[in-house]
Amino acid sequence: xxxxxxxxxxxxxxxxxxxxxxxxxxxxxxxxxxxxxxxxxxxxxxxxxxxxxxxxxxxxxxxxxxxxxxxxxxxxxxxxxxxxxxxxxxxxxxxxxxxxxxxxxxxxxxxxxxxxxxxxxxxxxxxxxxxxxxxxxxxxxxxxxxxxxxxxxxxxxxxxxxxxxxxxxxxxxxxxxxxxxxxxxxxxxxxxxxxxxxxxxxxxxxxxxxxxxxxxxxxxxxxxxxxxxxxxxxxxxxxxxxxxxxxxxxxxxxxxxxxxxxxxxxxxxxxxxxxxxxxxxxxxxxxxxxxxxxxxxxxxxxxxxxxxxxxxxxxxxxxxxxxxxxxxxxxxxxxxxxxxxxxxxxxxxxxxxx
Numbered sequence: 001x002x003x004x005x006x007x008x009x010x011x012x013x014x015x016x017x018x019x020x021x022x023x024x025x026x027x028x029x030x031x032x033x034x035x036x037x038x039x040x041x042x043x044x045x046x047x048x049x050x051x052x053x054x055x056x057x058x059x060x061x062x063x064x065x066x067x068x069x070x071x072x073x074x075x076x077x078x079x080x081x082x083x084x085x086x087x088x089x090x091x092x093x094x095x096x097x098x099x100x101x102x103x104x105x106x107x108x109x110x111x112x113x114x115x116x117x118x119x120x121x122x123x124x125x126x127x128x129x130x131x132x133x134x135x136x137x138x139x140x141x142x143x144x145x146x147x148x149x150x151x152x153x154x155x156x157x158x159x160x161x162x163x164x165x166x167x168x169x170x171x172x173x174x175x176x177x178x179x180x181x182x183x184x185x186x187x188x189x190x191x192x193x194x195x196x197x198x199x200x201x202x203x204x205x206x207x208x209x210x211x212x213x214x215x216x217x218x219x220x221x222x223x224x225x226x227x228x229x230x231x232x233x234x235x236x237x238x239x240x241x242x243x244x245x246x247x248x249x250x251x252x253x254x255x256x257x258x259x260x261x262x263x264x265x266x267x268x269x270x271x272x273x274x275x276x277x278x279x280x281x282x283x284x285x286x287x288x289x290x291x292x293x294x295x296x297x298x299x300x301x302x303x304x305x306x307x308x309x310x311x312x313x314x315x316x317x318x319x320x321x322x323x324x325x326x327x328x329x330x331x332x333x334x335x336x337x338x339x340x341x342x343x344x345x346x347x348x349x350x351x352x353x354x
Contacts, residue, residue: 008223016230017220027113029108030149030206030208035205036202041099042100046096086286116296126337144211152204159196160193163196197302251339257290261310263290264310264311269316273320274293274299276291286334287331288330288332290328292323315339315343321339322336
């Protein structure tokens with residue numbers, strides 16, 4: 001049943017569904033990728049800054065020793081020397097950790113974007129539920145994380161064996177060189193091994209992020225029924241919208257019918273179309289359409305006009321042209337001036353107006 005439901009999710013997620021997922025804290029963040037990038041940055045920082053950091057520490061040691069070479073160090077002098085070395089080391093570590101913090105923040109924001117979600121700060125007892133915890137331990141994400149951790153351990157062991165095996169002959173001759181040369185070569189091997197492991201961990205993290213992104217997108221996909229419901233929520237219930245349109249048309253027709261008694265003439269088709277025109281002889285401008293309709297609305301316009309003594313004139317071509325070309329509230333176009341002038345002249349003759 002679950003498989004059938006998964007196969008039925010064939011529709012792409014809507015922006016609203018994505019926004020709901022983000023508001024619930026459902027984000028794609030790979031801790032494996034973050035850890036890999038941090039390790040890579042740390043190794044790179046040590047590689048570029050190790051000489052400077054080592055020189056600074058060595059200079060601090062030399063400074064302390066030279067100032068106390070005359071005799072045995074007192075407890076106060078020893079404490080002062082160790083405190084200075086400790087502060088120097090903490091300063092260097094602080095710079096390194098600050099750099100790593102900025103990089104980790106950038107990696108996290110790059111994966112999921114930046115957004116503050118206060119709702120996630122509230123206590124969630126399901127996270128500490130032992131029964132739910134057992135279920136999460138044996139879930140697919142937990143198995144994937146375990147597989148990624150196992151892969152990282154395996155990669156680290158393989159890389160260490162390969163790199164050390166290839167340099168075993170050089171390592172065996174360290175006792176033939178001075179301490180400085182041995183330390184420098186050992187440090188180069190350590191940095192190379194760290195760089196290789198960090199790069200491999202970053203690739204594992206990238207694969208983990210890609211897999212999480214695919215699973216996340218699959219979880220957001222929707223069935224056709226869910227998509228229809230989503231569209232209803234976004235655009236409104238079609239029945240309600242139809243009801244609103246109907247009410248709007250009724251209100252418009254009521255306003256239109258109130259203007260029919262003030263019309264000068266109603267031109268008909270004779271029964272299918274009806275257009276009410278108003279023209280004030282003393283005013284500037286052409287006659288204006290105050291109401292128009294077809295079918296039932298046309299019959300209501302004619303009935304209202306006759307009930308209030310408005311002349312009704314049958315002119316089929318003129319009625320069709322007016323109905324198609326002029327909207328309610330607009331003046332008639334110049335192409336219909338002559339035809340409407342004949343209609344108005346006829347109306348004025350009926351009323352005895354010169």
